[in-house]
Amino acid sequence: MTAALAGHLAGHGEKRAASRVEKTARRHVQSWPVSRMFFEDMLSAEDIATILLHERRALTAFVATVTRDFHLAEDIFQEVCVKAVGRAGEFESARHVVNWARVAGRNRAVDVLRARNGRYEGLSEELLAALAAEWPDPEQVDAAHAALAYCLEQVTPHNREMLRLRYFERRSGADVAAELGRNLEAVYKALARVHKTLGDCVRARLQTEAST
């Protein structure tokens, strides 16, 4: 909580709640190091939550680069949110929050995988940092997500079933192959083709929307 939130509450006539927030903020400040004392300029819990909500899809996809499991990535994203909100008063900008969340998400994902598998065999910290620096903006991600709804409707039933098994039911490539009566190589090729087709469709859709 921050004094900004207290002011917001007071502005709505909630003096008692505002007072509580203010007291809590001051009590925290008394025990903080000097470097953290400029809490009025820092983001509130609500600010942080709003930022993370805005970045949810982009951040989750980034964490999935480590986990290779979207469900686990969502769990980790949520854990990161809890931690971030608990650090209200320590972030000074949206960029600060997002950068911290990416690092925290990556580290947490690596820890989970090490605990689960005994080791982490994935992309290096160096490459993940490079990917993070170039990761698409949430606006791009959300626009593509919206366009994808249309594009998924254009996918053949067979390919849709393959996507469903792989990305909804979390079935491995081998399971998908067995379910569909195909060999594993064919499944990987087919998934790659569907991704390319969907990407083409999304791009065309976004261009059409931009020109109308």
Next chain:
Amino acid sequence: MSDLSKDANDTAFLERIMRFQDGALNAAEVAVLEQEMKMSPEKRGVFAKVQIQSLSVHEHLRHEAYRVVEPLPGKHWSQSFRWRAVGLAAAAALVLLAGISVWFTARPSGHAVAVEVLGGDAMPQFVVGQRMALRRLVLESGTVQFRLDSGVVVEAAGPAEIELINAMRLRLVAGRVSADVGEHGKGFTIDTVETRVVDLGTKFGVDVSTPGRTDVVVFEGKVEVHEPQEKNRKLMASLTTGEGVSVTALVPKRIAMLNGGARDGDWKAQFKGPPDVIADVHDNVVLPDFHRFYVVTPRGLKEGARAYTDRPNPGWKAQPGEAMPEWLAGADVVRTFHMERHAEDFALTVSLSRPAAVFVFLDLRKPAPPWLANDFKDTGARLRLGPWIPNAVVLESLKTTDGEPGFVTCAVWKREVTAVGDVTLGQRPMSAPGERGQTAMYGIAAKALP
């Protein structure tokens, strides 16, 4: 963003990404993939796009899978699948509060919960009398009322999304529910992102329509509002009849006003759409743990309209053998509550959205206070207020048959307000020290001027 075709001429690269996602690359192959991306910003771009697109596919397919009610013919889902029953909307809402952690510890069990449909207007999706097994309920519009095997009756108002955990517990992901817990449902629990609401024998409502906020109101009985997390969960508020809180970021605030209908299940902590005549009601009470609310019912003044939020029985009635005056019937009506501790400086403000006649129904047993006598005019019309429970304090100074419910007569005072704005009312006449009985809290109504 998703220009995969331009960047992905190397189909083999896309296939490697598919294998990477599947965990099918060995260490040497991961190293090759890594080297490719280190050397090529374009390939890093393709990789990011495929990752994001894959997540989007995952989310779209999940969203579709949970769009409809699941009648559940006993199908068994895989463990991992069950764990994914939290929808996209829930995931988004999770982020908004520090209470997010509840979702990790209280996911759907996956077992269907038996319900009996009692009514509602979300037909033909539901049939009255139908028994069905539900794990999850997604209601895009309308209402549905159902009974759980615990006897608890739940009314959901769409758009709403509910996960049924068992007969004594549900999780409200989106929308609004009201519950009538009955005799055997004590302990019935509703989880939201922000709260855990535990019933102690009551009728109550929970609304999570506004992201980041949970509204809890009690129409009768008592509930406890706890923090949502499993560990070190603290009690945030204890609410009794006529009390409500709005919880944001673990801070409960009093809900001062509800927009309500005639039924308890028809309520909202804020207006949706333009108000009729009364836009807002609030008072100046600031007391610890004070959570009383007013209820405004547009066009709700009719025979028997409930008078108070903290007493279920008394209502406004015409004099015996008479009808409610035409110029009064159909007015917006405010359910008030008895404010005993806060006396002379009490101020109740009614905000009008249009020029209106404002009515105050005052207990006839005491002279009108100056704030009323100065600005309002006694119309000469009289309403009855009751029935009060036998031997109610309000009835002490009245001659009523012992043990019989009684009525109080109220004068209808009127003030015409020709401009949009606030009308401030004061405290009702209070009994002098040592004087028997109390006066009834006044009622308020407003009707647009022609």
